[in-house]
Amino acid sequence: MKPRQRRTNELWVMEEQSPDMRLSLRISDVLLNVTSRYQDILVVRTGEYGRMMLLDGAIQITERDEFCYSEMMAHVALCSHPDPKQILIVGGGDGGVLREVLRHQNVAKATLIDIDEEVISAAKRFLPSISARLDDPRADVRCEDAMAYITECHDQFDVIIVDSTDPVDFAAGLFKAPFYEDVRRALRPNGMVVAQTESPFTDTDVMVGAYREMASVFPVVRLYWGVVPTYPSGMWTYTIGSKDQDPSLARRPAPEGTRYYSGDVHNACFTLPPFVTDLLTRWQDAPQPEEER
């Protein structure tokens, strides 16, 4: 009798990157699968990228490629600011960006405000390489609504990093001018804000919209980019608004231990392929519809 072929169990997690595109990753384990007050939280162990956290079905962070994102969120602003002492991280409850911020010896205090306590506790429990510095003495971690918190802040931070989820639901306001106005007021005179602004391929409107909104508030606005393999299209943009200094020049050396960021990467990452520049300039030439403002 022919023996039945032995087959392994197939366990996969699938992200809908758009209605027409899905990324699937084989997993060996579901480590956490809960619904918090704000979102579904899923932590799995993948074969390709190590442990991974998803929020409402969207991949947020993986152990293997998070350095690409965390480093580019933190170091471009912190290395172009002359003396970044007081830092605010909006979102980022996994702790990856905080870990990078605390590599800078200048930083006296990094305040992290994530609306969802359960994201923070999930990261602490299941993503130790990412969340390691959440208990650092220089870290002030708060679980509250950053949009409300920031309205009370005046002339307080050197760099504000907006490490938000996609602009839907409670995160949508983080990509709009009224929030950037609050951010500007919360920043010191040399201050800078940096935000993740999605992919020019899959989220063109978000990228262009955030750039436009930030440019309506800050005198200097620059977009830079890098690779994040597990984010849609792999090409990810970040937008910096600055009160004063040009953020495209690295003024201070890269901290030790970076794997994606370097001073040279800093100076290269503002070089945009022409199709991205075209996306950013096209809206400036076009008449603005009233309802968009």
Add this chain to the structure above:
Amino acid sequence: MKPRQRRTNELWVMEEQSPDMRLSLRISDVLLNVTSRYQDILVVRTGEYGRMMLLDGAIQITERDEFCYSEMMAHVALCSHPDPKQILIVGGGDGGVLREVLRHQNVAKATLIDIDEEVISAAKRFLPSISARLDDPRADVRCEDAMAYITECHDQFDVIIVDSTDPVDFAAGLFKAPFYEDVRRALRPNGMVVAQTESPFTDTDVMVGAYREMASVFPVVRLYWGVVPTYPSGMWTYTIGSKDQDPSLARRPAPEGTRYYSGDVHNACFTLPPFVTDLLTRWQDAPQPEEER
């Protein structure tokens, strides 16, 4: 009676990017599905990236993102070479790289050698925006084995572009030193070769191996990178071997009409994140196993 909800037909193509990772794209049509003498050829119409060609299950080219790849394959070598007149393209039967090569007025003749005639005819029929220049008077398109062809060439080409499939089966030899020796002999004194060398995330060994093999043949070898959304991880590398000139400097202006490439992108794309540099230098420090050579 509750009416049955109307559902659309779900038609998807799925690429196995690794045993643990899959990219799925919704398609509206299968335009071609044949097996040539060399490989399976599939052309589909996707919602996300326009028309797309797959060979043996691997995504080769899509209408919407091919400019990222085609431009970076062609223009970096052609803009750093002082006077590129005679070009050889190995593979590239879809015609995308050829189209970019022919943007350069210096180019007198571009010879394209793809082993698979059916890839060329599929591209001509279904991918007109990519294959448009395959019938150009300056193009010499041949369907034969480039590895055999090139052994007969001496001091003949200014730039050779190796636009191969992944290094499996008949394409494996295109990533090895004996082929690069033939390439060197086929190049003129100022000559350069450029090859696509996969992703540092998903094909580390291929990237490092090709770099090492090329460095054993050419005095100047440099690796650069760009984004290709539909390739695994989105981060794609290219390796240039040069007999003489440093390819990391753009010496001639970008041709008109590029969307990814520019002179500034040229000068930025050789800036590697430290983790990529580490991958390339680690093998130089490590003892080489005998069987690898």
